Structure formats: C-alpha cells, structure tokens
Amino acid sequence: EDKVVQSPLSLVVHEGDTVTLNCSYEVTNFRSLLWYKQEKKAPTFLFMLTSSGIEKKSGRLSSILDKKELSSILNITATQTGDSAIYLCAVLSYNTDKLIFGTGTRLQVFP
C-alpha cells in the first residue's frame, strides 16, 4: 500500500529561523512528489519533484528529492509569520490516478 509520512507533525519557530520539513514515501512505480501549503482553507501548490527534476527553489523556499532514500525535504529560510501554515506532501504513482497525501506538518512562526 502506498504511504507518505511527514515529520515533524508540528513545529514552532521564531521569525528569521530556518526550518526543514521532511517527507518519506513508499510507493509503487513512483512518478512525482508534490508539496502544498495550506493556510486557512484550500491547499495551494508549491513544488513538484520528479526523477528528472529533483530540486526546486522559489524565493525562500526550496525542496529536494532524494530518490535513493525515498524522501524529500522542504526548506524555508528566514521564516516569516506569513509562512505559518500546514505543509502537505503528496506522491503520485504511474500505476494509479491517485494523489496520496501525508498527514502534514503544522508550522507556526511567531514574531
């Protein structure tokens, strides 16, 4: 059964700190790994990582896929209060049409 595990479940930091969120997966015939940010309501897309694109960066956020370790990290540098959200990791397999999500990491950034 396909599985996605995120850690930590919750993280509290101060503005300016750097954080690293982890995602590990077990999936048959891996296709892609995605990161989403969920603030108050609907999740919004951050990054998609595949075997041909294992590193992505956007401003203070960056993500790397480790195909050997079957995992990914999401880094946020110089955190701001606006980064407070739930960060969701999901994986997609070539075998199915289903996007399987992890439990999420709740990040709280205090001034």
Place this chain on the structure above:
Amino acid sequence: DAGITQSPRHKVTETGTPVTLRCHQTENHRYMYWYRQDPGHGLRLIHYSYGVKDTDKGEVSDGYSVSRSKTEDFLLTLESATSSQTSVYFCAAAPGQGGEKLFFGSGTQLSVL
C-alpha cells in the same frame, strides 16, 4: 481556486440522514477528487473520477458514493451519515493525474450530530 466551487460551505445534520455535497468546476478538467481532512490524518482520498461516469474508490470510501454525470459536476453522497463522517471535505480537479495543476475548492465543513 481555478473555478472550483463547493456547496454547501457548512452543514450540520443528524445521524442517519442522507447528505449530498456538490463540487462544480468551470475549467473542464478531466480528473476530480473528493478528500476528507481530519486532525492527525491529513488529506485522505474518498473517491475520484477520471471522466464522466468513470469513478473509482480511494482509501476511505466506505459509507460514501459519488456520481459524475457531467464533466463539471462531481457529487459526494453520504447515504446515512454517521458521527465519524464529521470532517472537512475538499473537492479538487486537475486536467491530468494530479500534479502541479491540482486545484482545490474551499472545503465543506460537515458536522454529524
């Protein structure tokens, strides 16, 4: 939100009553999904559709059914609501199999008393 509307936004119902949640999209996306979100569980897939009248089960499909008679509409029905189905329900749509073009609705908060 790429034109995805969920209705109702909030609903309170009693155990044993049928409930239908509606998802409407304006982008003509082929794939549509229903997820539920609960503390400690993240987003769990209930059912999904890969075309009109083509649906399949997700990981938590028991007690739920879906229908897709038109590209733009995807209905989720709880035949006889139970308290364990109290949750936030999200609809999502994508032109392909999820990925970077997966767009979510704003969610429906359902409380079953």
